[in-house]
Amino acid sequence: MRKKNQEDTWTELKEQPVPEGHHLLEVQDLKMYFYTQDGVVKAVNGVSYNLDRGETLGVVGESGSGKSVTSLTIMGLVDMPPGKIMGGDVLYRGKSLLKMSERDMQHVRGNDIAMIFQDPMTSLNPVYTIGRQLSEGMRLHLGYTKEQAWKRSIELLDMVGIPNPEQRVKDYPHEFSGGMRQRVMIAMALACNPDILIADEPTTALDVTIQAQIIELMQEMQQKNGNAIIMITHDLGVVADVADKIMVMYAGSPVEFGTADEIFYGSLHPYTWGLTRSIPDPVFTEKHPLTPIEGNPPSLVNVPKGCPFSPRCPYATALCHEKYPDLYVTETGHYSRCHYAGDPEFVKKNAPANSRTKAAAKAAKEGGEA
Amino acid sequence: MGRYIVKRVLQFIPVFLGVTLILFLMENVVPGDPIKLIAGEKKLDPQTEINLRIKYHLIESDSNGKPIYDENGNTIETPMWERYVDYVGGLLHGDLGYSYQQNGKPVADILAEKYPYTIKLAVVAIILEAIIGIGAGMISAIKRYSFWDILVTLITSINVSIPAFWLGMLLQLFFGIVLKNATGGAFYLPISGAGGPTAEFDDWVYYILPAVTLSAVSCAYVARIMRSQLLEVLGQDYIRTARAKGLSKHDVIVHHALKNALIPVVTYIGMDFGGMLAGAILTETVFNWPGVGYETYRAITKRDWPIVLGSVTVIVVVVMVINLIVDISYAYLDPRIRYGSPKEQG
Numbered sequence: 001m002r003k004k005n006q007e008d009t010w011t012e013l014k015e016q017p018v019p020e021g022h023h024l025l026e027v028q029d030l031k032m033y034f035y036t037q038d039g040v041v042k043a044v045n046g047v048s049y050n051l052d053r054g055e056t057l058g059v060v061g062e063s064g065s066g067k068s069v070t071s072l073t074i075m076g077l078v079d080m081p082p083g084k085i086m087g088g089d090v091l092y093r094g095k096s097l098l099k100m101s102e103r104d105m106q107h108v109r110g111n112d113i114a115m116i117f118q119d120p121m122t123s124l125n126p127v128y129t130i131g132r133q134l135s136e137g138m139r140l141h142l143g144y145t146k147e148q149a150w151k152r153s154i155e156l157l158d159m160v161g162i163p164n165p166e167q168r169v170k171d172y173p174h175e176f177s178g179g180m181r182q183r184v185m186i187a188m189a190l191a192c193n194p195d196i197l198i199a200d201e202p203t204t205a206l207d208v209t210i211q212a213q214i215i216e217l218m219q220e221m222q223q224k225n226g227n228a229i230i231m232i233t234h235d236l237g238v239v240a241d242v243a244d245k246i247m248v249m250y251a252g253s254p255v256e257f258g259t260a261d262e263i264f265y266g267s268l269h270p271y272t273w274g275l276t277r278s279i280p281d282p283v284f285t286e287k288h289p290l291t292p293i294e295g296n297p298p299s300l301v302n303v304p305k306g307c308p309f310s311p312r313c314p315y316a317t318a319l320c321h322e323k324y325p326d327l328y329v330t331e332t333g334h335y336s337r338c339h340y341a342g343d344p345e346f347v348k349k350n351a352p353a354n355s356r357t358k359a360a361a362k363a364a365k366e367g368g369e370a
Numbered sequence: 371m372g373r374y375i376v377k378r379v380l381q382f383i384p385v386f387l388g389v390t391l392i393l394f395l396m397e398n399v400v401p402g403d404p405i406k407l408i409a410g411e412k413k414l415d416p417q418t419e420i421n422l423r424i425k426y427h428l429i430e431s432d433s434n435g436k437p438i439y440d441e442n443g444n445t446i447e448t449p450m451w452e453r454y455v456d457y458v459g460g461l462l463h464g465d466l467g468y469s470y471q472q473n474g475k476p477v478a479d480i481l482a483e484k485y486p487y488t489i490k491l492a493v494v495a496i497i498l499e500a501i502i503g504i505g506a507g508m509i510s511a512i513k514r515y516s517f518w519d520i521l522v523t524l525i526t527s528i529n530v531s532i533p534a535f536w537l538g539m540l541l542q543l544f545f546g547i548v549l550k551n552a553t554g555g556a557f558y559l560p561i562s563g564a565g566g567p568t569a570e571f572d573d574w575v576y577y578i579l580p581a582v583t584l585s586a587v588s589c590a591y592v593a594r595i596m597r598s599q600l601l602e603v604l605g606q607d608y609i610r611t612a613r614a615k616g617l618s619k620h621d622v623i624v625h626h627a628l629k630n631a632l633i634p635v636v637t638y639i640g641m642d643f644g645g646m647l648a649g650a651i652l653t654e655t656v657f658n659w660p661g662v663g664y665e666t667y668r669a670i671t672k673r674d675w676p677i678v679l680g681s682v683t684v685i686v687v688v689v690m691v692i693n694l695i696v697d698i699s700y701a702y703l704d705p706r707i708r709y710g711s712p713k714e715q716g
Contacts, residue, residue: 077613102618110616117614122607126706127629136625137615172705188615 014112014195019094023050024228025196030088032073035081039301043069045252056229058239060275061249062297067232071198075115076105111141114189118201120181124173131169134188141192156187160217179210183217190221198230203238215242236275240264248272251298251308258334265356268328268336268347270313277352315350378694389686394454397675407673408470420445425468427453466680471672477680481662487564488661491584492646494577499585499592500639507596522593529590538583538656545579562658580657584650588642595638599631633703640696647692648685
């Protein structure tokens with residue numbers, strides 16, 4: 001294993017200030033395609049967003065919408081080939097991650113940008129102790145000795161709420177429950193105090209009761225360390241509480257991007273509306289069932305002509321089936337890729353009711369009666 | 371763990387008794403009188419014959435080694451069950467009986483003389499098998515679909531379909547005869563025997579061809595298992611986790627993938643080593659290798675049952691011990707396997 005102190009040319013990126021005019025992380029029209037036997041899979045097709053320290057970005061979309069691949073591309077963990085960057089750039093503190101050498105990228109991974117994966121049951125190596133797996137990153141990036149890293153591992157386990165960490169650090173992954181393992185994954189990701197924590201569906205494989213604990217833990221750690229979080233999920237409910245910004249993805253491209261407020265209360269895209277309607281609500285009954293989005297997401301080899309969502313969109317017109325929509329951007333930076341996003345009548349008529357529109361309608365009604 | 375080992379060792383007893391009983395019965399079912407076999411063409415005088423029958427426990431004798439006669443003055447044939455009990459009792463004292471041929475030499479002495487050759491050949495073969503098999507498998511997996519991968523796949527496919535004896539003969543033909551003739555006798559490899567009278571490594575050239583022959587098929591299997599295991603492990607989530615930590619591809623393979631991928635390979639190599647220690651009858655016969663395999667083969671053709679019985683008995687014990695060692699080594703490679711203690715399970 002190479003140690004940090006053997007490297008002399010590398011400057012610690014996370015200790016550098018963010019250059020003027022740049023954000024902590026800038027993804028600019030990123031395109032990454034897979035070249036397979038079945039054809040070109042446009043897995044990431046024009047993703048853009050900015051992220052600053054202390055912020056949380058929620059990335060929402062169905063399975064196969066390119067959420068995870070986008071973050072794997074940022075981390076440089078997509079095998080090339082079959083993957084190929086087709087355009088765009090990823091800037092971290094003003095430096096392009098895509099142009100970095102593999103050696104430099106190894107410094108960024110785990111050190112500046114860390115990642116938590118979906119399934120904690122399989123994401124830990126079964127043949128090594130928790131302590132060894134936690135130590136690894138610290139020994140690599142922080143130049144810790146074995147003893148220092150081991151001591152720090154115990155502290156980290158304590159921090160993420162594992163009881164009896166002095167004993168547990170010697171245990172193997174199979175001796176931990178799913179929730180505990182995800183805590184270990186979080187401890188592992190935070191070991192080197194990264195700038196950005198990418199959490200790829202961190203709660204999907206966990207019990208509902210544990211889900212809340214894990215989300216709280218991540219927020220708590222964020223407040224302590226000030227890192228940014230990219231929270232990838234297919235569950236709008238999860239990001240509702242935690243995200244500052246939300247990017248909704250469909251078929252490899254973002255269809256809407258905005259603050260949590262804008263996405264939940266002023267969404268401008270029918271796909272986001274569909275997702276909002278499919279959040280389970282206690283008032284849903286047999287008479288008022290959950291409204292799913294009909295159909296399935298398209299194959300990324302054969303993205304439909306025009307707007308990719310048009311075959312499933314209840315409001316699609318001939319234009320939607322023909323022309324790929326342009327971005328409709330508001331003054332606040334909220335954007336939507338829908339032909340009709342700029343039409344307030346269309347939005348007002350079709351957007352799902354939410355607590356604010358309901359309250360406003362109620363107020364208007366009462367005002368009218370008075 | 372201690373309890374597990376004791377349990378496994380206790381399980382040896384029924385297996386051991388079963389195997390020896392079957393072999394013993396087989397020996398007795400096969401027609402032919404061993405004493406006539408020993409005598410061959412010659413005519414034995416009655417006293418020598420009686421002494422021989424006593425030596426091989428074929429007739430009852432008293433504590434002074436004198437035959438016991440019945441009321442008609444005939445010797446009493448020992449019942450089969452009593453001879454079996456005698457045999458097993460002898461085994462416990464390290465007495466494997468006496469050869470019918472070879473001037474009635476104790477079987478234990480013959481095996482002690484032959485076993486070092488077999489063990490050394492097995493060690494050389496297993497080292498070859500591990501290094502070449504694991505190495506080829508790794509290259510094949512890491513450089514998947516490359517020229518090297520295809521080459522390895524092709525060679526292993528051919529290797530597994532070649533019988534060991536035929537490969538041995540081809541090697542003898544090429545390295546012993548064709549090469550010798552082509553170089554005018556300057557360069558060739560020995561094709562028979564193990565060199566000097568002792569099993570020292572001074573004559574290491576004698577080991578090359580038999581070891582290659584013995585390990586060829588297993589080598590191909592090891593390479594195949596290694597390739598598929600490593601590919602499977604490299605697709606696991608924890609490999610991605612390790613990469614996300616910032617480890618290089620090299621470190622990920624060496625520190626994270628290899629140990630996981632090796633678990634089934636170690637099993638295979640361990641079992642195979644057990645098999646090789648049992649004596650590679652085909653390889654040893656082709657190369658006139660003075661080991662237990664060749665000795666067993668010779669004993670079978672000459673109906674020298676005590677040697678067959680003795681060597682198979684020893685082989686059974688060796689294979690059982692090796693299997694136990696393989697099973698125990700699992701627990702060190704894979705922490706999910708813990709034997710015996712219920713607290714640590716699950």
